[in-house]
Amino acid sequence: MRNWIDEPDAPARILPGLDDINRPYWTGGADGKLLIARCASCGTYQHPPFSRCASCGGADVVPTPVSGRGRIKSFTVNRQQWMPDLPVPFVFAAVELDEQVGLYVLANVVGCPVEAVDFDMPVEVCFLQQEDVFLPMFTPVSGSDA
Amino acid sequence: MTTHPEKLVRITGAGQSEVGRPSKRSALALTTDACAAAIASAGLTPADIDGLVTYPGLIANGDGMSPVGSTEAMLALGLQPTWVASSTEGHAHMGAIIQAISAIASGLCRHVLVFRTVAQASARAEVSHAGIIGGGRTVAPRTWGGMSWLVPYNALSAATLYGLYGNAYFRKYGARSEQLGAIAVNSRAMAALNPNAIYRKPITIDDYLASRLISDPLRLYDCDTHIDGSTALVLSHRDAVREGPNVPIRIEAMGMGISGFGVGLHTGDFTEMPARRAGDMLWSRTDLTPKDLDFAQIYDGFSILTLMWLEALSICGPGEAAAFVEGGSRIGLTGELPLNTSGGQLSAGRFHGYGHTYEACLQLWNKGGARQVQGARTGVVSNGGFGYGCLLLTTD
Numbered sequence: 001m002r003n004w005i006d007e008p009d010a011p012a013r014i015l016p017g018l019d020d021i022n023r024p025y026w027t028g029g030a031d032g033k034l035l036i037a038r039c040a041s042c043g044t045y046q047h048p049p050f051s052r053c054a055s056c057g058g059a060d061v062v063p064t065p066v067s068g069r070g071r072i073k074s075f076t077v078n079r080q081q082w083m084p085d086l087p088v089p090f091v092f093a094a095v096e097l098d099e100q101v102g103l104y105v106l107a108n109v110v111g112c113p114v115e116a117v118d119f120d121m122p123v124e125v126c127f128l129q130q131e132d133v134f135l136p137m138f139t140p141v142s143g144s145d146a
Numbered sequence: 147m148t149t150h151p152e153k154l155v156r157i158t159g160a161g162q163s164e165v166g167r168p169s170k171r172s173a174l175a176l177t178t179d180a181c182a183a184a185i186a187s188a189g190l191t192p193a194d195i196d197g198l199v200t201y202p203g204l205i206a207n208g209d210g211m212s213p214v215g216s217t218e219a220m221l222a223l224g225l226q227p228t229w230v231a232s233s234t235e236g237h238a239h240m241g242a243i244i245q246a247i248s249a250i251a252s253g254l255c256r257h258v259l260v261f262r263t264v265a266q267a268s269a270r271a272e273v274s275h276a277g278i279i280g281g282g283r284t285v286a287p288r289t290w291g292g293m294s295w296l297v298p299y300n301a302l303s304a305a306t307l308y309g310l311y312g313n314a315y316f317r318k319y320g321a322r323s324e325q326l327g328a329i330a331v332n333s334r335a336m337a338a339l340n341p342n343a344i345y346r347k348p349i350t351i352d353d354y355l356a357s358r359l360i361s362d363p364l365r366l367y368d369c370d371t372h373i374d375g376s377t378a379l380v381l382s383h384r385d386a387v388r389e390g391p392n393v394p395i396r397i398e399a400m401g402m403g404i405s406g407f408g409v410g411l412h413t414g415d416f417t418e419m420p421a422r423r424a425g426d427m428l429w430s431r432t433d434l435t436p437k438d439l440d441f442a443q444i445y446d447g448f449s450i451l452t453l454m455w456l457e458a459l460s461i462c463g464p465g466e467a468a469a470f471v472e473g474g475s476r477i478g479l480t481g482e483l484p485l486n487t488s489g490g491q492l493s494a495g496r497f498h499g500y501g502h503t504y505e506a507c508l509q510l511w512n513k514g515g516a517r518q519v520q521g522a523r524t525g526v527v528s529n530g531g532f533g534y535g536c537l538l539l540t541t542d
Binding site: 013014015016018022047048073074075076077078079080082083084086087088090092093102104106108119125132135 | 275278285286287288289290294295296298299300301302303305306307309310311312313317358359361362363364408410411412413414415416470493538
């Protein structure tokens with residue numbers, strides 16, 4: 001799966017600095033994968049990733065491909081233009097990934113009018129590449145009636 | 147019996163600079179104005195100050211968030227403190243006060259000067275985007291740490307994040323904009339009575355509802371306003387209190403809470419903050435209850451935080467704060483719980499937590515002028531939107 005999107009007219013985003021712990025999340029999209037840190041001992045996912053599992057203390061935390069599907073737990077339509085040329089309005093959402101209750105990823109929801117976004121809406125991951133970063137973003141699940 | 151450290155400490159002095167948007171005075175001059183006033187109001191001289199702390203400490207990137215640190219203030223005021231500290235980590239705005247309490251109770255020092263200076267209005271007058279997260283005079287090409295989970299998604303202001311919380315709160319509890327707006331309307335009404343507030347023209351709920359959306363459901367009037375200004379407090383060991391112009395204020399209880407918010411980790415359903423832990427801790431350390439409060443100075447960087455804090459402090463039950471503030475009568479000057487009597491950060495200006503504690507002191511010293519809560523003897527102050535702290539203050 002190579003679910004990449006494009007923002008041809010938008011200015012460059014302020015990108016995350018990469019390190020060994022966050023690099024899988026920010027670059028997994030190069031292979032079309034959403035990689036979430038998962039404890040090899042107890043199986044708990046955690047995001048953002050840390051060097052140890054916050055649930056059991058396990059030191060073996062492995063970037064693990066997930067389905068990339070989830071539901072919108074909450075969201076906001078941002079209308080204020082914080083920087084010149086920032087495209088508004090846009091949606092900033094907390095997506096609860098299907099793999100685990102309370103496993104939240106905060107990201108933009110794109111690919112539909114901002115008015116179409118709603119609570120509990122099923123979404124799936126897509127990726128926006130800028131430089132060496134593939135930002136995980138979300139779009140409504142194809143064929144959903146949202 | 148355990149003696150809680152805060153019970154050994156008194157607030158003996160408080161001072162505040164002029165507020166400006168921007169101010170003609172430098173950030174350092176605003177700082178020394180506030181500090182000198184606080185020291186004098188404690189009946190002390192600079193030579194008496196043996197502890198010094200600020201929040202969050204010097205941030206030397208030109209964005210005005212914290213342009214004066216402990217060291218510069220120490221030199222400018224001619225202080226020779228034994229104990230000096232600052233921290234961006236921990237319990238946010240209230241963290242420096244909690245550190246001061248700890249230092250005094252442990253015997254490291256007896257009179258601690260606590261200050262907080264902001265010059266965000268000056269910075270934004272020069273560079274309009276100096277207010278964004280990770281701003282500064284130039285925008286760094288990459289973002290690191292907790293903010294790196296937000297900034298790439300153009301969540302360049304905390305308004306965007308708290309909008310997400312606001313929507314969740316509205317959705318779960320059926321809260322309405324007319325209810326949330328009561329906080330902004332109340333703040334303006336209070337600010338109209340405060341000569342050192344930045345926005346003093348009253349607004350109506352209709353003005354609020356007509357104001358533009360910033361990040362749903364937050365409107366312009368739900369967001370606090372950047373200013374230049376400084377606030378200072380003096381905390382003293384109870385055995386070291388000097389005869390001064392003001393009655394020493396007892397710190398009856400304090401509360402602290404923190405979670406993963408600041409590193410991008412979110413838990414729960416986005417309708418409450420880890421402030422709950424701070425509120426529960428506060429009430430566990432006193433025989434007083436929310437019914438004993440004469441006023442509340444509650445953090446209002448965004449109005450939705452005030453709603454969530456009202457619940458975290460058990461002043462309202464979960465989901466009940468919106469109805470509590472609706473219409474404004476309960477939170478007005480003659481209501482059952484006067485709220486943010488200075489105008490708060492929404493209307494008096496973003497003194498960044500310290501305005502709330504300063505205002506609590508004025509009220510307890512009966513120096514509230516036209517906005518004085520009659521007979522005010524006990525009040526609560528709470529600060530924070532990602533690290534949380536609260537104080538129960540009394541002159542009884």
